Amino acid sequence: MRKQTLSLAAVATGAALALSACGGVSTTTGGDDGGAYPSGSVEMYVGADPGGSSDLISRQIAGGLSDELGETFSVLNRSGSNGALAAAEVQQAEPDGSIISIQNASLFAITPLAVAEDEVTSIDDFDVVGGVSRDDYVLVTNSENPWTSIDDLKGAGKKLTYGTTGVGTGAQLACALTYESGDIDSEAVPFDGGAPALTALLGNQVDTACLQTGEAIENIENGKLTALSVYAPERIDFLPDVPTATEQGLDVEVYQYRFMTTPKGTPQDVKDTIWEGMQATFETEDYQAFNEQNSLTPLEVPGDEVVEMLESDRERYASLVEEYGIDLGDAS
Amino acid sequence: MDAFLDGFSVVTQPGNLLYCLIGVLIGMLIGVLPGLGPAATMAILLPIVVTVDPVAAVIMLAGIYYGAQYGGTITSVLLRLPGEASSVVTVFDGFALAKQGKAGTALGIAAIGSFVGATVSIVALSLTAPIVAGWALDFGPAEYAALALLGVLLIATIGSGHPVKALIAASVGLLLATVGRDSFNNSQRFTFDSLQLADGLDFVVVAMGLFGVGEILYNLEERHGKVHVPAAVANVWPSRTELRQAAPAIGRGSALGFFLGVLPGGGAVMASLAAYATEKRVSKTPERFGRGAIEGVAAPETANNAAATSSFIPLLTLGIPANASMGMLFAALLVLGITPGPQLLEERPDLFWGVVNSMYIGNLLLLVLSLPLVGIFVRILRVRPAILAPITALITILGVYTINNSVFDIFVMIVFGVLGYLMKKVGFEPGPMVLAFVLGALLENNVRRALLIFEGDPTGFVTRPISGTILALFVLAAVLPIVQAVRRRRTATPHPNTQREDSLR
Amino acid sequence: MSDERTTARRVGEGDILAELEAEVAHELEEQRPPAGGPAYQVVAALVTLGVGLAGAVLAQGYGLGSLARPGPGLWPMVVSVVVVVLSLALLLVGRGLTDSERFSRASALPLVGVATFVALGLLIPTLGFEIPAFALCVVWLRFLGGESWRSTIAVSLGTVAAFYALFLYGLRIPLPHLF
Structure with missing residues (x-):
């Protein structure tokens, strides 16, 4: 199954390249202007190496979105710093939905307790589309x-x-x-x-x-x-x-949970389209079997609920860490 | 047993067979071409290879390694030019045979010996690897630390080059491995506030620089356009007498190669030297060696293939690469999201047995291909190195970019390339540095884990039976070369040919 | 040929392996440029000594911690000290080594090679890989390799085309590209 997703991703990248074969220096291209989203291939950054649960979930959702929305959603691994590097990619991207990412709660709720202040990634820099699952x-x-x-x-x-x-x-x-x-x-x-x-x-x-x-x-x-x-x-x-x-x-x-994010300021209709595509994916038997197999509990809630959870979890963890004097890392 | 058989069904999938074939062909090719070694080639091709399916990728990279052992023979025999370090000793008798018009015989014997050696080793690997993997759960942080330490030391002292220099290179490699975020409390080390360095130096980038770019630059300085005139190749099938003469050498070479390959720091180069020395020692007519003794070709060629195969054991079972090429394979597995180690056999039997069994197929392919292809490889040797140089250079640069889609990586690689070149110029081997770099994080993290578990009591390393034994070996390995050197100095008689001995040791 | 000479040597009771290594060294020796003098060894040792000292100073700053709770600086400190000790040893024993190679006029070639590498790295993000790669090929073939213009152009074009096909279509790896 892993092989299929890999080759699927390869095909997706290939299609993206074919599309981008004109106009300026390019790697892969996002959607061009005008027309309904998605008008071109979409890149999904994942902040982990291939094979881990973050990567597998991203690939599973990417496959579902490709099927539902008709364009290719390809997964790019940019691992490191518990996902902060992938987050930076999304943060800097054009807010048109051509670069999106499924991110981990721990990056926003726990990592800030363990790293220096300037390394903290804030959820305020993203739009949260909706939750995916809990681990x-x-x-x-x-x-x-x-x-x-x-x-x-x-x-x-x-x-x-x-x-x-x-x-x-x-x-x-x-x-x-x-x-x-x-x-x-x-x-x-x-x-x-x-x-x-x-x-x-x-x-x-x-x-x-x-x-x-x-x-x-x-x-x-x-x-x-x-x-x-x-x-x-x-x-x-x-x-x-x-x-x-x-x-x-x-x-x-x-607990760890994952959710779909887009760059800050992404148009509402784009986010709605992604969310609809995700919900359709959640319904598929294939996806549910995937959750079962990886011991994932669905957390298919709207984006604002996810943001609330993140905020409350971060505060809760911070106060617990302080109360018990726990040393998570350098900066705490 | 089932998993073992399933492994064959993995290999015989057309895609994997194709990658196996590509791997052994590339391996033979770079074995033929002097200059790039298998480790450098694996480094250069790694970014491209990891885009395919993990099993296929590893099958192909493994093919490059053992394929190179076959290819290296061809140039040793025909041109007196070892394509591969592990074929250096083959030069003595191989070229002597070629001058007598027996080049074909030498190549034939080498191919047969290679096949036998590799096959014996694979069978032994198939039988012993699961046993070793079974012990692996007894390996805690202390044991891993001891094993990695032994590995670094052996690599530094057994390889070619001056031992002090090799140890310096290895230590600097260990230091380089600490660049980036400390995995115990997230503090930045040696990053100089660079975000790109925060996650440390990418092993693949460093290896591509030190091995790949370093060798490319070094070869650039070597004079171009040397015309090679290979000896003619007639009948490649050895006679029955020759086979009978070579058989014991092939047998001893297989066993010796297998054992030397398993040792950390061992591998094909060391095995071929030792096998040649052994044959010369046991021979009733040692004076024939160097003048075209068939055993002098059979033994090292058998041993280097046996060792190339058995050096997969520590990597696949314990996650410890035994030499630089295995280091590259280790890196490839990590990039593919697979942690080589005790759990590999259980979690990815398809990969484990797929790779092991691909070696049966790969060696069969090599046996069948190597002899008919000799002519083609000889012709490839006529392609001017000047034409190959920019192609390898481009593969390297574009390849390293694609690992992380990062231009920064290109520059890191160039820096390490220049370093690798300078090291070669002043007599430092890049191998120990690269390997120490791979093992660096493993070593540090396990030392620290062990200290945490022992509550800071370092005697824990010695009192645990397995780590204690490994550390005893470590001391032995550290002391033995010194004792030998002293003894040798005492017995050495001045001789014009031996005064350069230092340059290799 | 040296074969005759080397085999004529007495095969004594001594360590055959060591003898063999000397022989191998001798084989390789013929293909090597002249060795650099003691200055090469001393400079190399001083450089590694500097690396070790710098490592130790920085490691000290990271915090050594204790054996029970090793700090981030402890391991780099240990390794740095080893580097320093070994470098000092090399300073003492290394002067007579002959394993270095003298820099010569030919050493300018790698320098040009590095320059083309750097240029390629700088230009890829802005120009795509095709034109800089072609330029690199031309420099390497014509100026570093001494090929004729005809084969230079042919090989360069072929190489860039092959890479285009290999990376963008064959392997579907995204590379910055112009066309």
Whole structure:
């Protein structure tokens, strides 16, 4: 399936090039003036490397939009700085809908707590079209360990290590909040993404780890890992037996979600067209199976709701981080 | 077992077969052409290759590496001009055979030996890789740190070049790897407030500069237009006597090559040297070596292919590249969004077995192709280097631009190209620097992770059984060359030919 | 040919591998330009020494932290110190090495090569890749390679056309292009 999306993207880029074969220096072209949106191919920047969940989601939506709206939506990877580089591309683009991006909440709600002020990306620089899906974090431990709940960790009687998927990520925040608010002696061990953190956990090199559900679920189901907690507002469909942190008496709610953005000042009809195309995509069986397969919970809400969520999450995280004196990175 | 067989169905997809064929052909071609090595070629082609399907991309890059081992033989035998560092020793007996009118025999034996060596190695790889991957979960941060440290040291000391210089190059490579955002607390290091440097130097860009541009510039300075007059190639099929003579050498070469290839810092160059030395030592008639001994061709050519194959083991199972070419493959996998390591076999069996099994097919292709194509490759050698130079230069520049669609990358590459050129001029090999650069982040991050886990107690590195063993090997590897050097100095007799020894060591 | 000479050497009890390496070195030696003198070695060592010292100073500023909580500067500091120590060692032992190559008139060629690289990098965003690439080919073929004008034009045109087809149609990679 991955191969298909790749070749689809290749075809899309090719078509874009064919279209752009005239007029000035160009790489790929956006829509030209006049006519209904989209009048040309659309570039979707993604702030992550190929293969991760951000990339897969972007490609899935891009495929759906291409089908629904009749023009090619091609995905360009511009990874780095938790998506800030891709965000900058969109921020600087013409507000005509020819360059859009599905972005991560963590860039706006969590990264500001971990980086210097001038590196902060603000949601005010974008128009938010609408939400896509939510990706939940889960606290896991190797099943050789005797622990089955957060309370067990409190009684572990030693300094616990927790693997995270990197600095300034939701996984780190979730774990840090758990240990700090639960008053458990701990040390964070950052890894470069989910896969190495998972490997270390499987080898019992670290005691616990916070991972995205999609990364951990296979090993939870086959019994190699024990899930101790999820950080969603309520139990999630993919792990119905795992209690939330709130149920276990800790006020920790952290999740990643993704939403469609356009440059600030994009005309309303363009945004409406994109949103309609996305909603049609959400309806397809293919897309729903994709969500299922990657343990993604739909979050198909309008843009203003997403902005509200981002604002409240950012404030909530900031106050929690301050309350428990958590060090997410250099600037906090 | 199923996954193993599925691997074959992956390779035999027409697209993948095609990429395998393209890979081995390019590999042979650059093996024939003196100048660009496989690592440089992989670096140059990487940005183009990653646009295709990951499995096909890796199959093709792997093909370039082992294909080059076949190609390098041709020029060694016919022109006394090793196309590849791993074919340098083949020159001695290969060219001597060619002068006796037995060029065809030498090439034939080399091709057969290469095929046998590679096949033995692939079978061993297929059998051992899953076992090694099984241990991989026992590898924690401390073990990875120790392994990476051993790798950097071995690469620096075993390769050609003065060991102190190689170690300096490697250390500077480690330092370069720290440029950018610290992955533990996000602080900027050596970025000088440049946004483009905030995420560090792109490995592919650095490697393309040091290897690709560096070699292009260096070759530019070499005199152009040397006319090559290859020896004539007659019958390529060796006689039964010759085969019988070569068989034990091929057997020993396969085993030796396999083991030396697995070692970090090992690989084809080292294996070919060691195999030649071994043959000379066990031979009852060592005086024939250098005068056209068929074993002198069979052994190194077998060993370099066996090693080229087995050096995939540490990369595919532990995520540690054993040499510069494997470093490029490592980078390719990362660019493709695949982290090579213990989970690879489980998560991407299609890729793992697809690549491993592509080597069976690729070597078969090489065996079938290499002999009939000798004539064509000889003709390619007549193409003036001056014509190839701008083409490689353009592939490099346009290629590096396409990685991130960034002009900044072009300039970073040029800077490293100039550095690579200057390093070559003053006797520093760029290889250790590139490889240390690849391993740099891995090494630092795992050292720091381990220290966090050990709560700052460095004895943890030594007391854990696996990392302790690796570190013991590290000490051994560090001390042995010194002991040898001292011993050699003591026993060395002054000889006009050996005083230049330093220049290679 | 040197084959006769090298094999005539006594095959003694000594380390065959070492002997072999000397032999290989000798083989390669014939194709190499003359070695640069001790000055080359000293300058190289001083440059790496400078890199090490600068690294150490900067690393100090990043914060060393402790072993239990390593700071961002700790590892660069360790590596920088290693670079400094090794550079000093090279200063001591390296003077007699013969592995450098003297710069000569031919060294101007790479300089021109670098200049064309830089020009290409500067021009691609504004001019597209076709014309600068063609110009690079011409410079390399005619002036660096000494090809005839006829083959220069033919090869340059062919190369640029091939790249156009390869990147834009074959691989569908976006490159800035004029046409």
